[in-house]
Amino acid sequence: MHHPLARQLLFGAFAAFGVCAGALADGDRRAAATPVLPKYQQECAACHVAYPAGMLPAASWQRLANNLPRHFGTDASLDPATVAELSRWLSANAATYKRVREEPPEDRITRSAWFIRKHDEVPAAAWKRPAVKSAANCSACHGQADQGDFNESNVRIPR
Amino acid sequence: MNHPRSIQFLLAALFAGPCLLPQAQAATPAELLAGYSAQAGSAATPGRGQQFFTTRHGQDWSCSSCHGSVPTQPGKHASTGKAIGALAPTFNAERFTDAAKTEKWFRRNCNDVMGRECSAAEKADVLSWLISLKP
Numbered sequence: 001m002h003h004p005l006a007r008q009l010l011f012g013a014f015a016a017f018g019v020c021a022g023a024l025a026d027g028d029r030r031a032a033a034t035p036v037l038p039k040y041q042q043e044c045a046a047c048h049v050a051y052p053a054g055m056l057p058a059a060s061w062q063r064l065a066n067n068l069p070r071h072f073g074t075d076a077s078l079d080p081a082t083v084a085e086l087s088r089w090l091s092a093n094a095a096t097y098k099r100v101r102e103e104p105p106e107d108r109i110t111r112s113a114w115f116i117r118k119h120d121e122v123p124a125a126a127w128k129r130p131a132v133k134s135a136a137n138c139s140a141c142h143g144q145a146d147q148g149d150f151n152e153s154n155v156r157i158p159r
Numbered sequence: 160m161n162h163p164r165s166i167q168f169l170l171a172a173l174f175a176g177p178c179l180l181p182q183a184q185a186a187t188p189a190e191l192l193a194g195y196s197a198q199a200g201s202a203a204t205p206g207r208g209q210q211f212f213t214t215r216h217g218q219d220w221s222c223s224s225c226h227g228s229v230p231t232q233p234g235k236h237a238s239t240g241k242a243i244g245a246l247a248p249t250f251n252a253e254r255f256t257d258a259a260k261t262e263k264w265f266r267r268n269c270n271d272v273m274g275r276e277c278s279a280a281e282k283a284d285v286l287s288w289l290i291s292l293k294p
Contacts, residue, residue: 048239073238075270078263133240140240 053093060107061090110135131158188248188255198279208288247292
């Protein structure tokens with residue numbers, strides 16, 4: 001057990017268990033437990049956190065995938081094969097849970113009724129802080145968002 | 160007699176094989192620069208690249224809006240706030256090592272910054288400036 005590799009392996013195993021346990025404990029966000037498609041991570045998470053597929057319904061994902069050259073004000077275009085692969089995976093893992101099933105305005109996760117309700121305790125000024133900048137910047141407060149962990153107990157709102 | 164050794168070699172080759180295969184479109188920043196310069200038919204000018212990088216071209220953003228005015232340090236996405244790794248290849252070994260990836264980002268980001276694709280000369284100028292940035 002004093003071998004550095006053994007220690008690393010052990011740490012890795014515990015870390016992996018921790019991530020899974022955290023996601024599963026958060027019952028109403030089953031979506032976070034979905035393993036992320038490597039291509040989704042590679043292509044989409046270059047500019048923003050890898051938003052869990054379960055945070056939007058399939059119809060919203062389809063519109064976003066079909067409109068990547070005009071993606072919320074930026075050109076996020078990809079080759080057709082990659083778009084098809086991402087689109088398939090997003091649709092297969094999209095939200096079906098009743099409160100997430102509705103298509104939010106502009107297909108923005110941050111305008112979903114459930115998102116607004118979940119964040120109603122966050123003061124308006126907090127969203128505008130330079131370290132936060134945008135409601136789309138999940139990682140500013142959800143430190144483990146890039147691993148799909150949005151557990152409330154891990155939230156730290158920057159000052 | 161030689162069997163155990165040849166089996167070892169075979170096994171080693173089998174496991175190492177995938178690592179030894181050339182990566183798709185693997186390149187060096189210098190090779191990519193040479194390609195763009197050849198396409199442009201003229202030598203790149205780092206100073207012109209810096210000017211291009213740091214000024215706006217009729218749109219809301221310049222390259223610097225996300226990459227910083229001297230991209231030897233991590234930048235920050237202008238709308239999402241996500242951290243972006245340093246762009247200058249000396250400071251980030253991943254940069255400009257894949258021709259397809261380089262083309263993809265030039266295509267998209269030039270469209271955001273210029274409202275059109277960049278010319279080979281513009282890409283060469285910017286890349287020559289980025290390569291010139293040293294600690």
